[in-house]
Amino acid sequence: MSLVRLRTFIEVYRQRSISGAARSLNLTQPAVSQHIAGLESAIGRTLFDRQARGVEPTAAARELASDLGDKLDMAESALATARARSVELAGALQIIGHADFLAEVVSKQLRPLLEDGIRLRMRSGNHELITRLLIEGECDLGISASPPDTPRLRNELMFTEQIVAVAAPAVAQRIAAAETLEKGLGAEALLAYSLELPLVDAWLEKNEIELESSVPAMAGRDLRTLRTLMIDGFGWSTLPAYLCEPHIARGELQEIPSPVGRTTRDYHLLWAPAALRQPRVAHARQTLLWHMRNGERNQADSGGHPAS
Template sequence: MSLVRLRTFVEVYRQRSISGAARTLNLTQPAVSQHIAGLEMSIGRPLFERQTRGVIPTSVADELAADIGDRLDEAENALASVKARSLELAGALQIIGHADFLAEVVAKQLLPLLEVGVRVRMQTGDYDAITQSLIEGYCDLGISAAPSHDTRLKSELMLTDEVMAVASPQVVTRLMNTPDTLAAMQTEPVLAYSLTLPLIDNWFTANRVQAPVILPAMVGQDLRALCSLLCQGFGWSALPAYLCTPYIERGELREIPAPIARASRSYYLLWQPSALRQPRVAHARQALLFRLRQKHGL
């Protein structure tokens, strides 16, 4: 059975689209259709039901996809890694992620890539923007605080960081001097990443406290903006350790002691499998995962 046809099948299966697979594989739609027809002839059963928009896999396609699993991707990753050691890596690498994480964590790990000629282009966005940019091919790698649930993308854990409740030293002192610190926190202005309060709710949950209904005084998707306001003595927030630890060490922020435990937050590297055919993308993915896992003991 042709590996080329199997690769075509995998892309059509993932994208549920002949045209989408054709764009990803840089093939014509008739060529993709011929590959699928050839497989169907070999198997003797239809793999997809053609619809007005896209295709629907048959049970035979589901079984074939399960049998293939990630083996094709793993083989292509290995080949790309070998090529990366022998071919010129120069070119632009498009990375998209949360602004503060890119600035405070990822940027510090880019020097080895820059030194071998990879030109890095960083863009910022929320989870929806990250996944959409990867799916549409505008970016090569994405970094998010949530894994991808889209079958067209792969994701892998990069690191897990602690989440601390923090405020300026004077605010923490005031909160700690109240009879009930947790109750006092609920009356203090809150600064958050979004209206859904993901980090703050995680902190309350880790400490077995029913998360209260809170309307944030400020919402900002670059957490460094929250730090700037906290340092001026306004409100409190729950922030990842990678961001607030330097502020704590300088005495600009102070941790509000957790009654039970700090919360945690995981960060994931996301990519479209076909992107790894580019040696620089395969090399960058491997390098970032290795360096960040090594640094954070994963």
């Protein structure tokens, strides 16, 4: 039962006239009559009695009009708003975040935005660059492993991932064969996200491990670089599960057992409050949050590692 037929019915009901409804709807009288006939056929009841000076609603028409109430007007208003919103969404959206997380996780959630007509422009950067470009208005949304440290930005937790200590199988076996886990880790090269070692330090602290030296042989802001080196048989590190679990499954990497347990890392969606005045930014924020959180539930339901 189409909205067009229902709109025609309401107009005839209000005006008590086929010709008057035709003028209001910019339709021909035969078209209006066809709409009413089609509606009568669909519900199996007569809606109007034709009279010399118009039409008179039947009991069925009065019941239908009462059931519809203002719902038809509300539905048409919602459709008009949706059409206008689709126009407002058009334009480019600037997103900035950690390169590996954008490539490995966020990229899988971008299709709905692209299908809505939003043109995406992706940039990579560390937390300091992310917050600066959001404040300066050069980017619309940011994704960072740290919440903002300024009241000028807002944030919501969008994703939580487990952190896994890994190495190539041969390296992991040498570590396991050492007298202690500390000595095994200390004998191999350490690879880290940065010189501050945030991922490694948290894992070491939780597992009550103290290394004689924790100076990394290499520090790199793109964790995929560390992953490539480890797959090639050099060093050990801690990586988010999304970066290493597929390679563990293929036998390219091996988890280094955690005496106490894995740690976790949070990822936050950041924005400046004024940015949400743009419909496409507000829409993208809500869409990303929903899809990222829904993706976590799907991962847990499918038997993968939950993200919390």
